[in-house]
Amino acid sequence: MSDLTLEDLIEEFQEVDDKMERLEMVFELSEEVNFLDVEHWNDSTRVRGCQSEAHVIVTIEQEKIIFKAGADSKLVQGLMGILTIALRDITPTQALELTPEFASDMGVLNSLSPSRSNGFRNMFDKVMMEIEQKM
Amino acid sequence: MSDLTLEDLIEEFQEVDDKMERLEMVFELSEEVNFLDVEHWNDSTRVRGCQSEAHVIVTIEQEKIIFKAGADSKLVQGLMGILTIALRDITPTQALELTPEFASDMGVLNSLSPSRSNGFRNMFDKVMMEIEQKM
Amino acid sequence: MREQFPILQRKINGHDLVYLDNAATTQKPQVVIDAMNDYYTNSNANVHRAVHTLAGEATDGYEACRESLKKMYNSDKVIITSGTTEAINLVAHAWGKANLSAGDAVVLTEMEHHSDIVPWQMLAKEMNIELRYVPVQQDLTLDMEIFEASLDGAKLVCVVHISNVLGVCNPVDEIISLSKSKGAKVLLDAAQSAPHQYIDFKSLGADFMAFSAHKMCGPTGIGALLVTNDVFDEMQPFMGGGDMIETVSIHGSTFQSNEHKFEAGTPKIAEAIGWNAALKWMQEIDFKSEHKRLLEIARWLSEQLRSMGMTVYGRHDDNDAAVVSFLHPTMNSEDLAHLLDARGFAVRTGHHCAQPLLERLKISGTVRASFYFYNTREEAEAFVKQLSEILERFA
Amino acid sequence: MREQFPILQRKINGHDLVYLDNAATTQKPQVVIDAMNDYYTNSNANVHRAVHTLAGEATDGYEACRESLKKMYNSDKVIITSGTTEAINLVAHAWGKANLSAGDAVVLTEMEHHSDIVPWQMLAKEMNIELRYVPVQQDLTLDMEIFEASLDGAKLVCVVHISNVLGVCNPVDEIISLSKSKGAKVLLDAAQSAPHQYIDFKSLGADFMAFSAHKMCGPTGIGALLVTNDVFDEMQPFMGGGDMIETVSIHGSTFQSNEHKFEAGTPKIAEAIGWNAALKWMQEIDFKSEHKRLLEIARWLSEQLRSMGMTVYGRHDDNDAAVVSFLHPTMNSEDLAHLLDARGFAVRTGHHCAQPLLERLKISGTVRASFYFYNTREEAEAFVKQLSEILERFA
């Protein structure tokens, strides 16, 4: 786990023009994820409307968001890594102020197919809903 | 009733470029028709697939074709006039050698809408069929 | 405006085209033609569930049309169909079959287009449903007393917003509120109104609204059905195939939950992109002032025609469309249309797919001149002049 | 050839487009784009029953497409639909409802596209019909023994000519003659075969054949159903509306007797004109030698992929199509497709609308590269090279 911040990420992404390199960065960000083991994947963890299997669990402990996620696609897991970084070191209240636009701003969503970027939005929405419920 | 022949007609038509004038010629040819009174119009005289009401009766007397026809459109009646001229002074056997192409050659069909020129073909087919039956 | 429509440069039999057949279909501005061109030249691919760039662009382009329609008409759901006709058949199959039962009544009007009659006749036969036709009165309006009476026990009311034969705009606010008060759903045939006015579907209160792109500067082969969320949930799948499913196995299938559920197979991609360009183009139009301008032309033309001895079937009230249906006392309509065409004037003749209305009017057809944004007063004047010449020469 | 397809000049992420998603949809040659352009620029009008010049041109253009299809495929009747999917749904509704009854069996195969499964599942549910699925064997062919056994009491056999996932060409001659001998009608899903071979519908002996224009260089939004005269007469109307009727009154309607009976509403005019241009264009193609060329590419590619450790789902027999479905042992297919897209390669991933087949193969999807006339051996080589680079860097 790195100590990358969202700002670092946005800056890094914006510096890269080549799509393949951007995808490579997303691949690498899959390392940031607090991995949710396959045995914990079930209907309630599933992100709907995602083409691949994508699963998330959110819990809140002492004002900190614990985000675990897993997917059968490394790219999707990279997106989970980006969300992991976005949620790192902020409070649930601060988290609820996030919008998925930061990922568009990074230019990461337009490196992906519409269904993948929709998938990201669905994951984002699910995570936010769970944060709200568990606050 | 004029003594126009089909050849005269074809020649006359080919000399005229203006569509309105051609239509006028067709209008005038409605005079050539041996008119079938409306009271004789019925299902068996009806030309199918014609947008307007068009009716024909064919009889054969002493190797001569008696063609009577009527329509609620003067243009259609003009087409009937053309057919009247085409059938004038020929034997039933000679008639059966006709194809509706003479009307295309005259350039009269392409002055008409596809449904009207289809109508002409349907009328032609019906008349030929009746000649064949009554020979 | 006219220079944006390349077809208006066309010569017909050596004469300028005067296109007055807009109720049948409208012409397309260059931007619409270009949008489809651009799609086929640069972005053509199949949509949905695909990863590559072209497929992404095609998907975005297709879905952007839906988004535009949603915004423009303020609709929860927008199902893309091949046109008004398919949209109405979709209601009959997807909603009608699941929500009507033997003995239920569906209310139609005598003013309907065949596309809003035949699907109901077929459903009525299959399901043993009663059809009630609201008569058209001498003044060319619906008999609202009979309409109200016919609502008793009715489950669905199908009504044309603007008649394609008469241009008459029906009192849809009243029709919808009366229907709702009796618990009947309302399907609005907006094929002739959507091209001429902004319609706020949600405020209007109808449950379904159908219209076609080709009558509003868009391409052929595409149209839409607007549906409220509530009624959408009552609809069962109509056609089966790719794109409308969630999962398929040999034991059965599950379906998409959004509009895709009703869009089986490869959709109308280029068409959606063309239509979206048309919708954008239309947003530059001042509908209100255009409506006024065209209606004035229609009124002037009707007056001229009457003074020439024609019978005009229309009233041209403030909300009516610029459609002028007429008959000459003796001259055959199609003969007249042929002669007009010889001088470049495009009008339509025949029953205009509204035989029950014509039967009520005791005629078998009319000559119809219908106007759109690119038509001018000068064209109407030329039309009258040509008509007089023809009548002098031929009538 | 390639210069006739303007999209092949397109750069994707700075790289040349290598379009290998042809089984999903093909690209369009300039002549097809131009034909539609020309229509909208010069001849746009609504078809049928109209007198003016534009309407005549539009009608001729629309009907010319039907005539071309009739000639090219030697078919009695050609119904224009919005695509393969609508064509199959049309058979289910127009023929199935009128000619099947509870307890009758319809035979499908596990190789079918969802468009040839879901309509039958829906009909089966509504009419209480039995569906029998012919299994696909390990060697990717249909189990013909089970097929033959399943014909007992079957009224209809629905079979895909060429699988869109495997490229496998089914033994349709045998399937049709066996079916006929048991009195079952046959519907052929030719979505993947019509683009690649001349099919003589009458000699083949099937009763219905469905395919889409967009998979054979034509526009989106249009397809066809071929029908024999005999079976045509057994079909009842499906969608109701304008153009498909003979007369309409409030007491009932009568229908057209030709194909128009099944083409309700304003038809796909520009699309038909575009498709007709595509059909003409295709007549210049030497299908046989092109088939051989593409199949050789597919065989070469399969071999390369296998040697790279991929599993290839396909056998590429002499009649099979140049479709290469494969899976990497560990790398996610969509990740792979994203990476390929970064270098301009367009392939499709996912279930390809054939989940029952994939279930049989015990996989949830494949990466699919599918080839068409404008694809070259060089593109296949570049594809293999790029794939190796990606695997080295990412796998």
Ligand SMILES: Cc1ncc(COP(=O)(O)O)c(C=O)c1O
């Ligand atoms: C074998 C097969 N059948 C049917 C279809 C459906 O065609 P369409 O989506 O054009 O209706 C396809 C195309 O995806 C196909 O490949």
Ligand SMILES: Cc1ncc(COP(=O)(O)O)c(C=O)c1O
């Ligand atoms: C009032 C009305 N309803 C329905 C239709 C049918 O529209 P389409 O032919 O585009 O399906 C039309 C067009 O002719 C119409 O004018």
